[in-house]
Amino acid sequence: MNIQRIETFSNEFICFVRVTLGDGSQGWGQTAPYHADITAQVVHRQVAPWVLGRDSTDIDALGDRVMEKEHKFPGSYLRRAFGGVDTALWDCRGKREGKSVCELIGGSPGPVRAYASSMKRDITPEDEAARFAGLRDRYGFDAFKFRVGAECGHDIDEWPGRTEAIVPAVRSVLGDEVSLLVDGNSGFSPGRAIAVGRMLEDHGVVHFEEPCPYWEYDQTRQVTEALSLDVTGGEQDCELQNWRQMIDGRVVDIVQPDVCYLGGLSRTLRVARMAGAAGIPVTPHCANLSMVTLFTMHLLRAIPNAGRYLEFAIEEADYYPWQYGLFLDSPYGIRDGMATVPDAPGWGAEVHPDWLAQSDHRESVLA
Numbered sequence: 001m002n003i004q005r006i007e008t009f010s011n012e013f014i015c016f017v018r019v020t021l022g023d024g025s026q027g028w029g030q031t032a033p034y035h036a037d038i039t040a041q042v043v044h045r046q047v048a049p050w051v052l053g054r055d056s057t058d059i060d061a062l063g064d065r066v067m068e069k070e071h072k073f074p075g076s077y078l079r080r081a082f083g084g085v086d087t088a089l090w091d092c093r094g095k096r097e098g099k100s101v102c103e104l105i106g107g108s109p110g111p112v113r114a115y116a117s118s119m120k121r122d123i124t125p126e127d128e129a130a131r132f133a134g135l136r137d138r139y140g141f142d143a144f145k146f147r148v149g150a151e152c153g154h155d156i157d158e159w160p161g162r163t164e165a166i167v168p169a170v171r172s173v174l175g176d177e178v179s180l181l182v183d184g185n186s187g188f189s190p191g192r193a194i195a196v197g198r199m200l201e202d203h204g205v206v207h208f209e210e211p212c213p214y215w216e217y218d219q220t221r222q223v224t225e226a227l228s229l230d231v232t233g234g235e236q237d238c239e240l241q242n243w244r245q246m247i248d249g250r251v252v253d254i255v256q257p258d259v260c261y262l263g264g265l266s267r268t269l270r271v272a273r274m275a276g277a278a279g280i281p282v283t284p285h286c287a288n289l290s291m292v293t294l295f296t297m298h299l300l301r302a303i304p305n306a307g308r309y310l311e312f313a314i315e316e317a318d319y320y321p322w323q324y325g326l327f328l329d330s331p332y333g334i335r336d337g338m339a340t341v342p343d344a345p346g347w348g349a350e351v352h353p354d355w356l357a358q359s360d361h362r363e364s365v366l367a
Contacts, residue, residue: 001025001096003056004366006048006085009351009359010040013322014290016351016359017043017084019092021056027092028351030291031084032076032260033322040362042081046070048364051085059089059266079238079263086264087295087347094346100298102341105269107302109343114312114334115143115181117287119319121150121158125169133173135314140337143179143309145207146170148196149187152213163196171203179308181207186214190222197227207232207283209256217251230254234271235285238262243271247278254307258285259295268299276305283307288315289323294331294349297341310339328352 005020008031015036017029031039050069051062066082094101100109116135118128132144148163150156157163170180182205188196193211200208210233212219224231232254237243238261246252257271272282282305286296293312300306312334317324331342331349342348 001056002053002366003051003089004053005363006043006052007361007363008040008043008084009356009361010037011322011359012037014326014359015040015043015084016291016356017088019056019085019088021092025092025096027088027090027095027346028291028349029084029087029089029091029264030260032080032258032292033288033290037360039077039080039084040360042077043084044362044364046073046078047081047085052364052366056089056092059086059264060270062086062089063263063266074239076238076261079267080260083260083262083264083267086266087259087291090265091346098345100341100343100345101265101295101347102298102301105265105298105302107298107341109341110301111338111340112297112300112310113143113308114141114337114339115145115179115309116141116314117311118144118146119287119313119315121147121162125162125166128166129170129173131314132170136174136178139334141334142177142337143181144170144174145181145183145209145311147185148182149184151185151187153185153187155187155189155192164199167200167203167205176204179207180205181209183209184211186210186212188212190219193219193223194226197223197229197231201227201229205229207254209233210235217246217249221249221251224250224252232256232283235261240267240270243274247271247274247280250278252280254281254283256283256285258292259299260292261285265295265299269303272299272303272305276303279305281305281307283309284311286311286313288313288320289332290326291347291349293339294347297339298347301341312339325352325355
């Protein structure tokens with residue numbers, strides 16, 4: 001069935017995409033958050049012309065067509081834009097076949113273990129540990145991720161001594177029964193990252209994310225080879241050739257593609273298969289409660305090399321106000337530390353009409 005219409009509904013932070021096929025069936029997807037109004041322009045200018053009128057069933061081929069037709073524009077925006085169409089087509093297919101997306105890709109609805117993911121660096125070690133304890137008691141989380149260093153910090157901490165203080169503070173409050181993960185956000189040189197990593201190992205931290213500038217693969221590989229805990233990364237990478245280099249070169253122990261940054265579910269499945277062939281687990285990045293976490297839940301219920309947990313953002317409306325009010329009924333809820341993939345067709349979520357009414361609407365239609 002051919003693609004007849006592509007619509008975007010956007011603001012600065014979110015861009016939802018709706019596709020309509022020739023028989024009137026529809027599906028919803030989403031581009032990556034942030035500067036999403038710019039991404040919406042790319043959808044109509046550089047994606048829609050190459051997919052309107054095309055067969056909707058081979059989504060992988062559509063992605064290749066867009067990337068090749070727009071080969072002079074490698075990089076993030078084009079992938080983010082196509083990701084909105086890709087995820088909408090998967091939703092449409094699921095609704096037409098009466099299956100959830102995870103079933104379409106070989107999985108089944110059900111629970112996914114989640115870790116509580118902090119986005120804050122302006123929080124004291126004591127306050128971070130206390131809020132984690134509250135989330136453990138309320139929702140049953142048994143894994144937590146927090147920030148060390150400073151984002152692209154060149155070895156300068158968010159404030160002096162914070163990294164060395166927060167790790168033992170969180171471990172002391174939560175005890176040994178929980179899993180601890182940390183995110184360096186490209187903050188360290190290899191030498192400093194290795195020193196921090198050894199301190200993390202001493203406190204039983206199991207996951208050290210993006211310790212060095214993410215684009216410097218050789219630096220990250222040095223850290224991976226020096227440490228016994230899992231060094232992870234990949235959220236920013238959107239080019240498949242970079243993923244081949246990362247996986248073939250054993251740059252990290254665990255790969256972390258972001259479905260929206262990478263260009264949709266189909267391209268993420270390619271990365272998962274590459275990683276699977278190399279024996280590398282996949283623990284995707286999904287750091288907010290827009291549709292990206294829902295996409296990731298479906299993915300983790302289907303791929304054989306799924307990592308141990310789902311990233312689940314814990315920031316509330318005072319920090320991420322734009323991620324609230326997106327859905328008619330929220331697809332997210334944590335019980336006993338688990339999120340649940342719904343058994344509804346497609347992604348199993350409906351965008352809230354009130355949000356759509358306040359968005360900027362554009363459409364591209366087959367002539």
